[in-house]
Every structure is written in C-alpha cells, then in structure tokens.
Amino acid sequence: MRHLVLPFLLAVALPVGAQATIDPGMSRAAVIARLGKPMLERTLGDDTYIFYRNGCEKRCGMNDVVTLRHDAVTDAVFRSPRRAYSGASSSPRAIPAAEARHARPTAVRDAEANADGATVLSLSVTATKKATLFERIGGLPAVKAAVHEMVTNAMADARIKAFFAGIDMVRVDKNLVDFVCSASGGPCVYNGKSMPKAHEGLNLKAEHFNALVEDLKKGLDKLKVPAAEQKELLAALAATRSDVLGK
Numbered sequence: 221m222r223h224l225v226l227p228f229l230l231a232v233a234l235p236v237g238a239q240a241t242i243d244p245g246m247s248r249a250a251v252i253a254r255l256g257k258p259m260l261e262r263t264l265g266d267d268t269y270i271f272y273r274n275g276c277e278k279r280c281g282m283n284d285v286v287t288l289r290h291d292a293v294t295d296a297v298f299r300s301p302r303r304a305y306s307g308a309s310s311s312p313r314a315i316p317a318a319e320a321r322h323a324r325p326t327a328v329r330d331a332e333a334n335a336d337g338a339t340v341l342s343l344s345v346t347a348t349k350k351a352t353l354f355e356r357i358g359g360l361p362a363v364k365a366a367v368h369e370m371v372t373n374a375m376a377d378a379r380i381k382a383f384f385a386g387i388d389m390v391r392v393d394k395n396l397v398d399f400v401c402s403a404s405g406g407p408c409v410y411n412g413k414s415m416p417k418a419h420e421g422l423n424l425k426a427e428h429f430n431a432l433v434e435d436l437k438k439g440l441d442k443l444k445v446p447a448a449e450q451k452e453l454l455a456a457l458a459a460t461r462s463d464v465l466g467k
Contacts, residue, residue, distance in 0.1 A: 242286055244307035246293040251286050255303065259283065262458035264433050266290060269455045274300035285455055295451065310448035352405030353456075357449050360401060360408075366453075367396045369439025370432070379431040383422060403456040415463030424465050433457060 240254050251270060252258065260271040260283075268291075272284040276299050284303055287295040296305035354363070371393060375384050384392075395418075401408030412418060433454060440450045
C-alpha cells in the first residue's frame with residue numbers, strides 16, 4: 221500500500237541553496253515549470269493535487285503537495301527546504317527536532333490571583349511538537365466516526381452501493397479505519413490487502429472513486445472537520461487513486 225510515503229531523493233535538481241517559491245493563483249503549468257515534473261498528480265472534483273518527493277517522507281510522513289482549484293494554486297504544503305509557499309499554508313511550520321529539544325519554559329504572569337492572593341504563574345514553551353493530522357481531526361474516535369459516515373453514505377449511494385453487496389462490512393469498516401488512521405499519521409497498522417489486490421476484478425472507474433470521495437467529504441462536513449484537515453485527508457486518499465483503479 222502506498223499513501224504519500226515514497227522514500228526517494230528529490231526529483232527536481234535545483235542549484236545548491238536555491239529555493240523555488242510557489243505563489244497563490246499560479247497555474248498548473250507555472251507550478252510544473254518552476255518545480256519540475258511531479259511524481260504524482262490527482263484530481264478530485266474541482267481540486268487538483270500535485271505531489272513532489274521531498275527526501276524526508278519517512279521522517280515527515282508526507283510528500284510535498286500543491287493544491288489547485290480551477291487551475292489556480294490555493295494551497296501548498298512543503299517539507300523540502302528547497303521549496304516555499306508565499307501564501308498561507310494549511311499546514312503549520314514544522315518544528316525541527318533540534319529546535320524543539322532546546323525549547324525553554326517561559327513563565328507567563330496570569331492576570332488572575334488564587335485564593336491566597338498570590339500571583340498565578342503558567343508555563344509555556346517557545347516551540348512545540350507539530351500535531352499530526354490524526355491528532356488534529358480528533359484521534360481514533362473521529363476517524364471511526366468519519367469512516368462510519370462514509371460507509372453509510374456509500375451504501376446508500378446509487379453509484380457505488382452495488383460494490384458493497386454481500387461483503388463483510390465489519391471487516392471492511394475495520395480495514396478502512398486502520399487505513400485512514402495510518403494515512404493521517406495515527407498509530408494504527410493497516411494489515412489488509414494492498415490497494416490493487418483489494419479492488420482487483422471490481423472494474424472500478426474514475427466516477428466510482430470520485431463518488432466514494434464525495435461520500436467521505438459529506439461525512440467530514442457533517443462532523444464539522446475543518447477545511448484544512450479535510451484537504452489533507454482527501455489528498456492522502458487521492459494518492460491511492462491509481463492503485464484502487466488499477467491504472
């Protein structure tokens with residue numbers, strides 16, 4: 221199974237020290253002209269995701285990704301120091317391990333006093349560990365709820381409900397939870413079949429894959445998952461498209 225974790229060297233050869241900057245509103249052609257040929261490109265609805273290797277997939281848990289809507293850049297998440305986004309990225313800045321290790325507690329004076337009249341002090345640190353997508357969407361309970369909503373919607377969706385007839389939905393539900401949990405940076409281990417093997421012989425088309433994505437998004441909207449986290453989760457799903465469709 222592949223989901224954004226491809227441990228290879230950077231695909232784009234830039235001069236030493238050079239940094240390629242992507243700006244909001246740039247076209248797909250402009251992005252590729254600046255960053256080079258992507259490792260993967262997927263379109264889901266109005267959004268197009270362009271993936272690039274960054275050399276830290278195992279450590280960072282993701283590829284670099286540029287998101288476009290109607291051929292205009294709306295977001296970019298980069299972990300490679302050789303790339304930058306001039307807009308407001310949906311992903312917070314990654315805190316380097318060395319910086320986090322050297323963070324020092326800072327006493328912050330609270331405006332209130334306790335019952336003895338003494339000043340209350342709280343501690344804050346200057347650098348904190350960046351939360352994973354799994355943590356930001358609410359952990360395992362949120363993943364289970366999202367999968368439940370997706371499966372419920374899919375089984376009522378005339379476009380794809382036939383694919384769920386006569387199969388063990390308990391097993392499917394567990395595998396989907398493990399997959400989404402793992403893909404979002406959670407502690408779960410996906411032990412199901414590979415994506416190509418799991419969907420072998422189903423003759424799935426692009427419209428079927430898109431329908432499932434729409435059913436997931438409907439569930440995420442119902443659960444009020446923030447737009448930034450939805451975008452990251454859908455990007456992870458988009459990366460499995462070729463494996464699921466067998467092409």
